Amino acid sequence: MSKKRSRLIAEGSDWTLxxxxxxxxxxxxxxxxxxxxxxxHQLEIITAEQMMDAYAAIGMPVYYHHxxxxxxxxxxxxxxxxxxxxxAYEIVINSDPCIAYLMEENTLTMQALVIAxxxxxxxxxxxxxxxxxQWTSADAIIDYLVFARNYIAECEERYGLENVExxxxxxxxxxxxxxxxxxxxxxxxxxxxxxxxxxREAYLQAQVNDLWRTLPRHDxxxxxxxxxxxxxxxxxxxxxxxxxxxPLLEPWQREVVRIIRKIGQYFYPQRQTQVMNEGWACFxxxxxxxxxxxxxxxxxxxxxxFLQSHTNVVYQPPYSSRWYSGINPYALGFAMWRDIRRICExxxxxxxxxxxxxxxxxxRETFDFAMRNFKDESFIAQxxxxxxxxxFRLFAVLDDDSKAKLQVDAxxxxxxxxxxxxxxxxxxxxxxxxxxxxxxxVDLRGDRSLTLRHFVHQRRPLxxxxxxxxxxxxxxxxxxxxxxxxxxxxxxVLLGERKTEKRKPG
Amino acid sequence: MTVRIVDRRQDSxxxxxxxxxxxxxxxxxxxxxxxxxxxxxxxxxxxENGEKIGIPGKDISEPQFHHGKGGVRESVHPGNDRFQSGxxxxxxxxxxxxxxxxxxxxxxxxDDFVFTLTRDEFLDxxxxxxxxxxxxxxxxxxxxxxxxVRAGYTQSGVPTNINLVRTMRGAAGRRVAVGGPxxxxxxxxxxxxxxxxxxxxxxxxxxxxxxREIACLKARREAVPFIDPFDLRYSNRIxxxxxxxxxxxxxxxxxxxxxxxxxxxxxKRFFMLLYLFLNRSYEHIEVVFIRHxxxxxxxxxxxxxxxxxxxxxxxxxxxxxxxQVIGERYASSAWNIYGAQASDGDNWNDDSPHCRELLADSxxxxxxxxxxxxxxxxxxxxxWDEYEKLATTHAGLFALQRIRAASDIYPVFRELFRKRxx
Numbered sequence: 001m002s003k004k005r006s007r008l009i010a011e012g013s014d015w016t017l018x019x020x021x022x023x024x025x026x027x028x029x030x031x032x033x034x035x036x037x038x039x040x041h042q043l044e045i046i047t048a049e050q051m052m053d054a055y056a057a058i059g060m061p062v063y064y065h066h067x068x069x070x071x072x073x074x075x076x077x078x079x080x081x082x083x084x085x086x087x088a089y090e091i092v093i094n095s096d097p098c099i100a101y102l103m104e105e106n107t108l109t110m111q112a113l114v115i116a117x118x119x120x121x122x123x124x125x126x127x128x129x130x131x132x133x134q135w136t137s138a139d140a141i142i143d144y145l146v147f148a149r150n151y152i153a154e155c156e157e158r159y160g161l162e163n164v165e166x167x168x169x170x171x172x173x174x175x176x177x178x179x180x181x182x183x184x185x186x187x188x189x190x191x192x193x194x195x196x197x198x199x200r201e202a203y204l205q206a207q208v209n210d211l212w213r214t215l216p217r218h219d220x221x222x223x224x225x226x227x228x229x230x231x232x233x234x235x236x237x238x239x240x241x242x243x244x245x246x247p248l249l250e251p252w253q254r255e256v257v258r259i260i261r262k263i264g265q266y267f268y269p270q271r272q273t274q275v276m277n278e279g280w281a282c283f284x285x286x287x288x289x290x291x292x293x294x295x296x297x298x299x300x301x302x303x304x305x306f307l308q309s310h311t312n313v314v315y316q317p318p319y320s321s322r323w324y325s326g327i328n329p330y331a332l333g334f335a336m337w338r339d340i341r342r343i344c345e346x347x348x349x350x351x352x353x354x355x356x357x358x359x360x361x362x363x364r365e366t367f368d369f370a371m372r373n374f375k376d377e378s379f380i381a382q383x384x385x386x387x388x389x390x391x392f393r394l395f396a397v398l399d400d401d402s403k404a405k406l407q408v409d410a411x412x413x414x415x416x417x418x419x420x421x422x423x424x425x426x427x428x429x430x431x432x433x434x435x436x437x438x439x440x441x442v443d444l445r446g447d448r449s450l451t452l453r454h455f456v457h458q459r460r461p462l463x464x465x466x467x468x469x470x471x472x473x474x475x476x477x478x479x480x481x482x483x484x485x486x487x488x489x490x491x492x493v494l495l496g497e498r499k500t501e502k503r504k505p506g
Numbered sequence: 507m508t509v510r511i512v513d514r515r516q517d518s519x520x521x522x523x524x525x526x527x528x529x530x531x532x533x534x535x536x537x538x539x540x541x542x543x544x545x546x547x548x549x550x551x552x553x554e555n556g557e558k559i560g561i562p563g564k565d566i567s568e569p570q571f572h573h574g575k576g577g578v579r580e581s582v583h584p585g586n587d588r589f590q591s592g593x594x595x596x597x598x599x600x601x602x603x604x605x606x607x608x609x610x611x612x613x614x615x616x617d618d619f620v621f622t623l624t625r626d627e628f629l630d631x632x633x634x635x636x637x638x639x640x641x642x643x644x645x646x647x648x649x650x651x652x653x654x655v656r657a658g659y660t661q662s663g664v665p666t667n668i669n670l671v672r673t674m675r676g677a678a679g680r681r682v683a684v685g686g687p688x689x690x691x692x693x694x695x696x697x698x699x700x701x702x703x704x705x706x707x708x709x710x711x712x713x714x715x716x717x718r719e720i721a722c723l724k725a726r727r728e729a730v731p732f733i734d735p736f737d738l739r740y741s742n743r744i745x746x747x748x749x750x751x752x753x754x755x756x757x758x759x760x761x762x763x764x765x766x767x768x769x770x771x772x773x774k775r776f777f778m779l780l781y782l783f784l785n786r787s788y789e790h791i792e793v794v795f796i797r798h799x800x801x802x803x804x805x806x807x808x809x810x811x812x813x814x815x816x817x818x819x820x821x822x823x824x825x826x827x828x829x830q831v832i833g834e835r836y837a838s839s840a841w842n843i844y845g846a847q848a849s850d851g852d853n854w855n856d857d858s859p860h861c862r863e864l865l866a867d868s869x870x871x872x873x874x875x876x877x878x879x880x881x882x883x884x885x886x887x888x889x890w891d892e893y894e895k896l897a898t899t900h901a902g903l904f905a906l907q908r909i910r911a912a913s914d915i916y917p918v919f920r921e922l923f924r925k926r927x928x
């Protein structure tokens with residue numbers, strides 16, 4: 001036993017709880033040296049089956065029940081069992097403490113990778129990025145989900161499975177248009193939710209009742225009322241509008257609409273920061289584990305295994321490849337963060353010209369600023385460098401359905417950089433990828449019908465599915481719902497109408 | 507400070523089973539149709555597995571307001587290898603590699619949604635169609651008799667299961683392996699000691715040293731445990747399902763022109779149910795398929811259900827063949843014999859009394875049970891009349907039923923189950 005005491009954290013590929021804890025300590029130490037600010041975190045070991053469960057419930061440890069999650073589970077299970085896909089190595093939950101799942105099948109190296117990626121990378125992003133700070137309350141989400149599941153289960157018991165299911169179906173159909181894009185929503189809190197729930201039910205119902213009051217009014221008021229538009233401003237958050245104004249919903253139904261709206265809102269920042277967030281996590285697992293290697297705490301075998309996984313994750317197939325399915329957010333994000341560090345540390349003349357503010361600056365400070373203050377769209381518009389565009393060999397294609405052919409309108413050259421960058425940023429603008437649909441008008445004095453208006457962007461029509469979604473809208477509203485379309489030149493056409501009349505005749 | 511690690515592997519497995527159950531409940535109509543199609547495709551004996559089910563993707567899509575195809579779109583792609591700005595090209599065909607990923611969000615042209623039903627879910631839906639009472643469903647779906655059989659050895663178990671021979675053999679091997687090197691060195695030292703003692707002038711210090719070392723080595727060899735927990739081997743036993751004995755099931759079907767595809771499918775369900783029932787009760791089941799029009803022949807399952815003949819019908823030909831096969835291959839002392847006959851009721855008039863005689867005299871004495879189903883909309887014909895007489899003289903051994911839908915099949919089995927459950 002004369003061998004010198006090894007500096008390695010652990011050896012072999014089988015993980016033990018002790019080895020995981022040691023890796024976590026070491027990675028945490030290095031992360032601290034780099035100044036990463038994170039929530040506390042908790043690692044949870046789960047099986048592959050539990051991972052598939054978690055997939056079906058968008059990664060959440062508790063969730064309400066619905067057939068669509070069963071569908072997603074079956075889909076995942078089927079693909080996994082036939083070997084069409086591997087499971088993601090990790091799921092991380094934006095909560096405080098931040099919860100990262102480690103899958104039982106992973107080797108020790110993979111567990112270390114997941115810890116660095118999720119528990120330090122994503123975690124610090126959740127804590128620092130302004131969208132997450134503003135829109136999500138990490139300390140309250142788990143409590144809120146528990147509340148939501150119990151509330152919905154209670155409703156199922158009291159009002160019947162079918163009724164609740166139909167309601168949730170309808171809410172899911174509108175969920176992508178059930179978020180506030182610009183307003184900040186008040187933070188979630190279980191206690192407040194519970195305390196105020198009853199109060200709110202009564203209040204909301206009273207509001208609605210007032211709106212739909214059918215008592216005769218004084219003549220003087222009539223004229224003014226006829227002038228009154230409702231809603232005064234068009235409303236883009238359809239679920240919010242339904243929750244507050246649908247005339248015939250029961251209080252419990254309003255509460256369910258609210259729950260689904262709130263949860264949808266909670267996930268909205270994740271959709272807005274995919275490239276940044278994944279890139280950030282990849283950058284940090286890469287940097288943290290490489291630092292471990294430089295310190296001699298992990299061996300070559302560890303690095304080979306890690307790099308093999310890492311390169312698979314950040315691989316970008318070219319457009320002509322069989323495997324191409326759009327730009328890989330991991331690849332783009334990772335490359336951009338690396339590139340920003342390069343611009344800070346070893347800027348070229350081109351970088352100095354394009355990024356005078358950050359060329360040669362302290363990279364940690366620049367990173368911090370970029371991570372905190374941007375979302376995908378603005379991040380790309382701000383930081384995508386000409387050099388990276390050349391490396392990715394990016395090109396922009398214009399598909400105008402009024403022309404016979406596609407046209408390449410910018411490539412990675414001096415004339416194309418700015419257009420290319422703008423185009424790519426636009427691709428990540430959720431505001432233009434979801435259709436712009438607003439509650440335009442409600443016929444308060446007449447048949448209570450509601451008009452939705454679709455503002456056409458770039459001549460893009462609504463898909464055929466919209467008719468079905470419109471039916472769901474009509475179900476929630478309880479009266480006739482119309483869908484209009486306003487094109488860029490101001491012309492308005494009626495796309496569809498769903499007649500419903502839930503009031504009892506008489 | 508170390509991180510908090512929680513091992514969740516033991517808790518709440520199958521969290522999604524509720525959601526999965528809801529999915530199946532919601533799409534029961536489509537799934538049932540898929541199960542019907544699947545039954546048409548699978549063999550009578552193949553009821554032990556789950557089933558891969560496909561239901562149309564558009565039925566289960568979750569609609570949302572999205573953009574459809576068309577309009578002006580600008581997209582950025584990586585890996586430019588040939589384009590200059592201003593280049594024009596044709597639109598790629600839909601679903602071509604590259605430029606892809608656009609077709610999916612608008613939900614048009616979705617493929618079938620394919621998933622696998624477990625055996626239990628499959629049987630549940632199968633039973634549902636046949637309108638089986640719950641008690642019977644449980645009886646069929648359960649495997650209740652087990653036999654414990656030997657299955658090698660394990661390293662853990664309860665003390666009563668310790669296998670002494672294996673344990674001692676392992677211990678002996680370990681002692682040799684661990685103690686061997688000591689023994690070799692001991693022999694060497696012993697030889698050295700003898701040599702030292704044989705010297706003319708014995709070197710006392712050397713002898714002392716050798717003796718000490720020998721004592722030390724002996725102590726070490728003694729310290730190798732005679733038996734170690736590591737050596738323990740336990741006999742392993744596992745449980746395997748244990749049905750009683752063997753049975754043969756005869757499927758008789760009329761394949762004359764009047765039996766169309768739908769009637770055959772109905773008959774198939776009837777045979778499947780009988781098979782499932784027998785499968786619960788017997789270890790080994792053989793199935794004999796006999797089809798007939800004016801003459802009978804023994805065929806394989808595929809031919810049985812899928813070929814069509816024309817011409818008249820002589821039922822007795824099938825019964826004769828059945829008796830012949832019993833005589834040749836399935837002595838009733840060694841086999842439990844079951845017969846199941848399906849027909850649309852057509853028969854030559856003067857053949858029907860002959861059938862009754864054949865059954866009563868030479869077949870019913872040999873079989874456990876014989877069931878006849880008549881799949882028809884019309885009035886009963888003379889075969890039915892003749893068979894009805896049998897039902898009274900051979901109650902408990904012979905059952906007959908006229909069916910229009912799959913749910914009519916069950917009454918035939920009611921008696922059979924009652925007999926078994928008693």
